[in-house]
Amino acid sequence: xxxxxxIQALHKSLPPFSPYVPASLLPSIALILLASTFALAFYFSxxxxxxxxxxxxxxxxxxxxxxxxxxxxxxxxxxxxx
Amino acid sequence: MARxxxxxxLLLVTALAPSFSLAGLAFENTAIVRTIxxxxxxxxxxxxxxxxxxxxxxxxxxxxxxKVERAKTSWLEAKVKxxxxxxxxxxxxxxxxxxxxxxxxxxxxxxGTLNLVLETVQTxxxxxxxxxxxxxxxxxxxxxxxxxxxxxxxxxxxxxxxxSLAPNVISYTTPHDVDSFVRDGSVTRSGGTITYGPYHDIxxxxxxxxxxxxxxxxHYSFDHPVLEVKTLRRIAEISHWGSNLNIxxxxxxxxxxxxxxxHFSRLxxxxxNYHRKQASHILSDFALxxxxxxxxxxxxxxxxxxxxxxxxxxxSVAKGSKAMQYSVLxxxxxxxxxxxxxYSYTIGFDTPLQDSVGYDAKNGIYMxxxxxxxxxxxxxxNDAEVKIILPEGAINVKFVSPFPELSSSMSTHxxxxxxxxxxxxxxxxxxxxxxxxxxxxxxxxxxxxAHLKKVMSVGxxxxxxxxxxxxxxxxxxxxxxx
Numbered sequence: 001x002x003x004x005x006x007i008q009a010l011h012k013s014l015p016p017f018s019p020y021v022p023a024s025l026l027p028s029i030a031l032i033l034l035a036s037t038f039a040l041a042f043y044f045s046x047x048x049x050x051x052x053x054x055x056x057x058x059x060x061x062x063x064x065x066x067x068x069x070x071x072x073x074x075x076x077x078x079x080x081x082x
Numbered sequence: 083m084a085r086x087x088x089x090x091x092l093l094l095v096t097a098l099a100p101s102f103s104l105a106g107l108a109f110e111n112t113a114i115v116r117t118i119x120x121x122x123x124x125x126x127x128x129x130x131x132x133x134x135x136x137x138x139x140x141x142x143x144x145x146x147x148x149k150v151e152r153a154k155t156s157w158l159e160a161k162v163k164x165x166x167x168x169x170x171x172x173x174x175x176x177x178x179x180x181x182x183x184x185x186x187x188x189x190x191x192x193x194g195t196l197n198l199v200l201e202t203v204q205t206x207x208x209x210x211x212x213x214x215x216x217x218x219x220x221x222x223x224x225x226x227x228x229x230x231x232x233x234x235x236x237x238x239x240x241x242x243x244x245x246s247l248a249p250n251v252i253s254y255t256t257p258h259d260v261d262s263f264v265r266d267g268s269v270t271r272s273g274g275t276i277t278y279g280p281y282h283d284i285x286x287x288x289x290x291x292x293x294x295x296x297x298x299x300x301h302y303s304f305d306h307p308v309l310e311v312k313t314l315r316r317i318a319e320i321s322h323w324g325s326n327l328n329i330x331x332x333x334x335x336x337x338x339x340x341x342x343x344x345h346f347s348r349l350x351x352x353x354x355n356y357h358r359k360q361a362s363h364i365l366s367d368f369a370l371x372x373x374x375x376x377x378x379x380x381x382x383x384x385x386x387x388x389x390x391x392x393x394x395x396x397x398s399v400a401k402g403s404k405a406m407q408y409s410v411l412x413x414x415x416x417x418x419x420x421x422x423x424x425y426s427y428t429i430g431f432d433t434p435l436q437d438s439v440g441y442d443a444k445n446g447i448y449m450x451x452x453x454x455x456x457x458x459x460x461x462x463x464n465d466a467e468v469k470i471i472l473p474e475g476a477i478n479v480k481f482v483s484p485f486p487e488l489s490s491s492m493s494t495h496x497x498x499x500x501x502x503x504x505x506x507x508x509x510x511x512x513x514x515x516x517x518x519x520x521x522x523x524x525x526x527x528x529x530x531x532a533h534l535k536k537v538m539s540v541g542x543x544x545x546x547x548x549x550x551x552x553x554x555x556x557x558x559x560x561x562x563x564x
Contacts, residue, residue, distance in 0.1 A: 004482055004484060007482055007523050008451075008521070008523065010449070011402065011440055011449050011451050011521075011523055012401070012402030012440075013402070013440075014401075014440025014441060014442055014449055015440060015441060015443070016400065016401045016436035016437070016439070016440060016441070017322075017325070017435050017436045017438075017439035017440065017441050017448065018436065018441070019322060019323070019325040019435070020322075020323075020533070021323075022325075023324060023325040023326070023434075026324070037544070041548075044548060044551070045551070049555060049556060053552065056548075056552060060545060060548035060549070060552070061545065063544065063548065064541040064542070064544040064545040064548065065537075065541050067540065067541060067544040068536075068537040068538060068539075068540040068541030068542075068544065069537050071499075071540045072323055072499065072536050072537055072540060073323075075324075075498060075499065076321070076323050076324035076326075079378060080498055081319070081321035081323070081324030081326040081328060081432070082321060082323055082324065082497070082498050082499045082536060
């Protein structure tokens with residue numbers, strides 16, 4: 001087992017954690033992304049029914065990805081840090 | 083840098099018995115002074131050995147503790163008097179006692195002297211006597227120990243000082259049959275300090291112990307509540323997305339003082355409060371020192387939120403730097419905890435993740451430091467379990483505890499937006515005191531794909547809704563053909 005003091009010194013010297021997205025921006029990001037998801041979902045509902053649903057798939061995928069990030073940001077901004 | 087003591091290799095070395103008599107020739111104790119500071123649930127014992135080497139090239143000094151005393155001791159540290167770095171200790175158990183082998187900082191020549199200090203904290207060493215006390219009566223405790231400090235080597239002079247915080251000591255045992263070692267009185271008392279000794283020319287071998295060793299007990303008054311935390315369940319949850327470390331403690335607090343005789347009189351309690359003469363064994367409130375930068379603190383019990391608390395936060399400090407100020411959380415339980423009563427509650431708080439987690443960008447390794455417990459002043463924690471919940475998808479998990487744990491294990495914890503579950507490291511401990519507030523360090527790696535797992539799982543849920551809508555639009559549910 002490694003020397004405890006060495007591990008403690010290592011922990012002290014490492015640069016601190018920095019998140020991908022700063023925590024203070026999370027509420028605004030949640031709002032923007034979820035609003036976009038809602039808008040895209042509405043747009044999806046107005047799309048014509050094509051045989052090869054390229055547009056529908058594209059809009060649905062984009063809305064899902066934005067919704068994914070938006071929900072995670074929403075959870076973190078209300079205090080449920082996932 | 084000396085490693086702190088390890089107790090894991092507790093070898094039953096019966097072969098140590100003959101070597102015990104041989105070890106007696108290597109050193110001589112010119113003086114041993116044992117100072118016992120009496121408390122409630124914690125008792126501090128500090129023993130100073132003035133050592134003289136009789137043989138050259140000695141690098142190990144042996145300290146003996148009786149089995150009863152070792153069972154009560156939950157923290158040990160040996161160092162040279164005046165220095166701060168602890169010395170390396172290893173423990174062996176013989177049929178009659180425990181031997182601690184202290185590695186001396188450098189070898190002692192013949193007639194070389196050294197002052198070693200062994201500091202210990204004993205838990206569950208006192209008991210209330212009388213066992214029951216009414217609300218107004220004082221709290222009296224009894225502490226028992228052996229009269230002579232045992233050692234494998236000859237001791238020229240030794241004394242034991244027992245100090246009580248409050249000056250009124252009700253009674254103390256007068257030793258018998260010690261005239262052959264005594265020049266002045268065998269025991270003296272001055273205020274709250276009782277001195278047994280000085281006793282001269284002691285060699286604590288088995289015959290001596292059988293003939294002269296005797297228990298002495300001190301009956302004293304103690305003016306603070308004797309508190310025990312029966313169980314502590316600590317959960318530390320790390321969130322990379324929220325950049326947050328949440329620590330939650332579920333505590334079962336017990337007042338281990340004399341049990342309440344009669345009934346609890348609220349009137350009596352209020353009048354005591356009003357006259358500022360509250361009985362010493364009632365716990366009405368206490369303060370915790372939380373890390374700086376604490377936010378979102380909560381305090382609730384089975385009935386719901388407990389509003390009688392006050393948090394004063396200190397500004398956050400950078401990781402690893404010494405905190406100048408701690409956040410103070412003053413808690414007042416829902417009811418005053420009298421002798422024999424219990425109170426269970428949950429407290430929790432959030433701290434920014436950058437204060438606890440470091441990131442090694444080259445190897446992609448995160449390292450977190452989580453304190454084992456937050457000390458409640460004057461308490462002993464009988465049974466503690468610390469769980470550290472790592473982010474989902476953490477791999478290569480390595481951990482180290484500041485002092486030996488009873489057990490450690492890994493499991494999976496499922497929480498919000500989880501698919502596979504979060505790896506969890508669990509440690510169990512017992513008999514923790516304020517000396518055991520060190521940090522547990524865990525290192526782990528989280529690849530980017532694991533970070534995005536949550537996002538993708540929520541996205542997949544959204545996409546399934548869109549897929550359902552896609553199909554639903556194309557299904558004709560008309561009853562009549564148009």
